[in-house]
Amino acid sequence: MSAPHSTTDVLVVGGGPAGMAAAAQAAAAGLSVTLVDERATLGGQIYKRMGPGFEVADTRAIGRDYAVGERLISQMGQPNIDVRLLTSVLDLDGTSAIVCEREQSTTVIQAQRIIVAPGAYDRPVAFPGWTLPGVLTAGGAQTLIKTQRVLPGKRIAFAGSGPVALAFPAQLHHYGANITLVCDAGPPPRPADMAAMLIAAPGNLALLRDAVGYRAQLLRAQIPVRYRRIVVAAQGVGRIELVVHAAVDDNWRVIPGSERSERCDALCLGYGFLPSVELLRLAGCAFEDDEDRGGAVVLVDDWMRTSVDSLYAAGDGTGVEGSLVAIDEGSLAGLGAARDLGAIGSHEAERQSEPMRRRLRRRRLFRRALRRMHRVGPGIYELADETTVICRCEEITRAALEPALGASADPAAIKALTRAGMGLCQGRNCQRTIAGLVAQRHHCALGQVRSPTARLPARPVPISAVTDESIEDYGFFTAPATPRN
Ligand SMILES: Cc1cc2nc3c(=O)[nH]c(=O)nc-3n(C[C@H](O)[C@H](O)[C@H](O)COP(=O)(O)OP(=O)(O)OC[C@H]3O[C@@H](n4cnc5c(N)ncnc54)[C@H](O)[C@@H]3O)c2cc1C
Numbered sequence: 001m002s003a004p005h006s007t008t009d010v011l012v013v014g015g016g017p018a019g020m021a022a023a024a025q026a027a028a029a030g031l032s033v034t035l036v037d038e039r040a041t042l043g044g045q046i047y048k049r050m051g052p053g054f055e056v057a058d059t060r061a062i063g064r065d066y067a068v069g070e071r072l073i074s075q076m077g078q079p080n081i082d083v084r085l086l087t088s089v090l091d092l093d094g095t096s097a098i099v100c101e102r103e104q105s106t107t108v109i110q111a112q113r114i115i116v117a118p119g120a121y122d123r124p125v126a127f128p129g130w131t132l133p134g135v136l137t138a139g140g141a142q143t144l145i146k147t148q149r150v151l152p153g154k155r156i157a158f159a160g161s162g163p164v165a166l167a168f169p170a171q172l173h174h175y176g177a178n179i180t181l182v183c184d185a186g187p188p189p190r191p192a193d194m195a196a197m198l199i200a201a202p203g204n205l206a207l208l209r210d211a212v213g214y215r216a217q218l219l220r221a222q223i224p225v226r227y228r229r230i231v232v233a234a235q236g237v238g239r240i241e242l243v244v245h246a247a248v249d250d251n252w253r254v255i256p257g258s259e260r261s262e263r264c265d266a267l268c269l270g271y272g273f274l275p276s277v278e279l280l281r282l283a284g285c286a287f288e289d290d291e292d293r294g295g296a297v298v299l300v301d302d303w304m305r306t307s308v309d310s311l312y313a314a315g316d317g318t319g320v321e322g323s324l325v326a327i328d329e330g331s332l333a334g335l336g337a338a339r340d341l342g343a344i345g346s347h348e349a350e351r352q353s354e355p356m357r358r359r360l361r362r363r364r365l366f367r368r369a370l371r372r373m374h375r376v377g378p379g380i381y382e383l384a385d386e387t388t389v390i391c392r393c394e395e396i397t398r399a400a401l402e403p404a405l406g407a408s409a410d411p412a413a414i415k416a417l418t419r420a421g422m423g424l425c426q427g428r429n430c431q432r433t434i435a436g437l438v439a440q441r442h443h444c445a446l447g448q449v450r451s452p453t454a455r456l457p458a459r460p461v462p463i464s465a466v467t468d469e470s471i472e473d474y475g476f477f478t479a480p481a482t483p484r485n
Contacts, residue, residue: 007110008034008082010337011097013089013279014117016044017072017323018315018330022115024075025334029343033081034109036099038088038459042073045119045139045316046323049073050147062146063171065323072327090457090466092116092283095310100461113310113337116280117330120273120294120316123376124429126390126398127383129234130269138168138270145175152177153266157243159183159231160270162374163211163322168270170214173221181262182218183229183245185252185271185380186373196369203362207324232259232383234267243267252377271380273320274432280317281454283308289447291376292367293319295432296451302357303336304329312337325363328356378446381436390437391430393423401437409442411435412452421452424460 010026012019015037023035041049047069050056059066076083084101091098097109122137129135136144136152138160144150156179158169165184173179201208218225226245232254233244247258274294277287286299286307297319304312314333315326332353339349384390386399396418404417411434414420420434421427427434435449457466 005108005110006034008032009112009341009343010034010334011036011109011111011114012117012334013037013097013114014044014119014315014317015039015042015076015083015085016117016119016315016326017046017069018117018119018317018326018333019044019115020072020076021327021330022117022312022314022334022337023081024072024078025331026113026115026338026343027078027080027334029335029338031080031338031341031343034084034111035076035081036084036087036089036097036109038086040086042076042083042085043069047072048143048147054147088457088459088461089279090459090461092279092311098456100457100459100465103462104465106461106465112341113312115304115312115314115330115333115337116283116306116317117313117315117326117333118276118279118317119326120275120320121428122269123271123274123294124433125269125271125380125383126388126430126433127232127234128385128388129236129240131389131392132234132236132240133238134236134240134265135234135267135269138164138268139273141172141266141268142168145172145177149175151175151266152268153264154178155180155264156266156268157181157183157231157262157264158268158270159185159229159243159245160268160272161185161376162272163370164270164272165225166211166214166218168268169223169225170217172268173217173223179221179223180264181243181245182223182225183231184225184227185230185248185377186227186375187250188227189373193369193373197366200362200366200369203359204366207366230254230380230383231267231269235261240265240267248377248379250377252379253382254379272374272376273316274428275317275319276428277317278426278454278458280306280311280313281451282456282458283311285311285313287451290319291446292371292374293321295435295446302332303339303353304333305336305340321363321367325360328360328363331356332360378436378439381433381446382440384433384437390433391418391420391423391427393425393429394419394421396420396430398437401434405437405441409438409444410450411438412450414438415452426455426458426460427452 009031012035235242312333314329404414
């Protein structure tokens with residue numbers, strides 16, 4: 001591939017809270033910054049803007065986050081920040097990034113430092129019927145409602161865990177959705193949890209206020225919240241008509257005989273998020289496993305430097321901790337890059353970083369206070385029956401995976417034997433479930449299961465964008481001049 005080059009001091013991948021905070025900080029130190037995002041607008045997940053062609057008459061109607069995002073986005077207008085939208089980063093190699101603009105041309109951006117802030121995506125959970133029309137992720141439902149004003153159904157069931165299981169049903173109700181049932185796989189709060197939350201409250205009052213507000217909203221609307229219950233099946237002809245849920249133990253394993261069913265025409269699933277780690281894997285970064293933060297999380301130091309030279313990571317892509325943590329981590333990464341490039345002195349960088357570090361410590365204290373209620377149990381990856389499709393892209397069922405699961409505990413081998421994870425999403429929808437099935441089958445902890453090797457491109461692009469037109473014939477398809485005997 002021969003692609004044109006451009007250069008910048010700092011390349012930031014991702015235009016969400018973490019990426020924008022990183023860009024603002026590096027630019028404030030006088031560095032040239034290129035910020036790329038594959039979407040058509042800045043904002044990432046939480047500060048998502050309306051698509052081109054839409055106009056917002058009343059920002060308050062879209063929620064408080066919209067206005068907060070506006071402030072961060074306006075900072076991206078600085079002359080030393082070059083924002084490139086509809087631009088996907090496909091691979092990282094040292095301080096070079098291969099990017100694809102508007103699904104057409106591929107170029108290389110050469111930077112002195114690269115900050116990766118790619119965010120997260122909904123944790124996929126495979127159970128019988130999860131591929132039926134009407135079953136969608138909470139994030140999908142949120143986007144549908146927030147940006148298109150479309151409700152996914154008339155009787156909506158919600159199943160999930162953690163902060164998402166509290167915030168999303170309340171938000172969907174706020175936008176006019178008829179939520180008939182909420183199943184939270186985690187336990188209900190105990191007095192000891194409340195006490196831990198109150199101790200961790202300083203610096204987190206807004207989060208506490210939001211949580212109380214969401215709970216009050218659900219109570220006022222008389223939306224039943226069933227704790228320690230998980231969705232085990234979605235049933236219906238052509239689309240979901242019935243949801244079956246069951247009680248679970250501490251490991252989220254189903255207690256037989258506890259199944260109940262409810263009619264619904266949409267089911268939203270919100271079991272938290274998984275970090276988008278594809279680029280960090282391609283770059284060769286070191287990882288650890290932390291299911292509470294979404295499984296594979298990249299190792300970073302005090303300045304958000306990864307184990308790979310000149311490469312930093314920030315936000316939900318380093319482990320899911322929410323938008324407020326993402327902003328402080330992004331700022332730290334931007335400041336760290338500026339410090340490492342000598343654009344700002346070490347003492348000044350330390351001074352500026354102190355309030356960010358203080359806020360991060362407080363947020364993490366709050367997260368620890370919630371851990372008992374929000375811990376994800378391994379049973380979530382064991383809900384599929386034989387006919388359940390695990391890899392949606394390649395349509396591979398659990399039964400089709402079984403021989404490979406029996407033969408190997410290595411997801412890379414299972415991928416090679418079955419093609420599971422080789423489709424358009426490159427395993428984002430099935431790899432965690434497959435890792436869970438490996439752990440179950442081979443009696444090991446989920447964290448001990450290896451991740452398959454990352455392959456470029458990190459994002460799906462048309463083949464024409466990555467082919468080299470100057471090479472007319474590799475010789476693969478040319479008949480040999482002299483026939484072989
Ligand atoms: C579906 C969903 C719904 C959420 N809803 C809420 C909510 O209601 N309330 C709340 O408080 N929090 C919510 N969160 C959490 C919150 O959005 C995040 O904590 C926050 O946005 C994290 O910021 P970030 O900058 O790390 O990532 P993001 O905001 O996700 O931004 C990452 C950006 O990187 C871009 N990107 C990724 N990979 C590439 C690539 N290879 N090339 C180019 N660009 C790339 C993406 O397009 C995206 O714009 C939600 C998260 C998700 C995933």
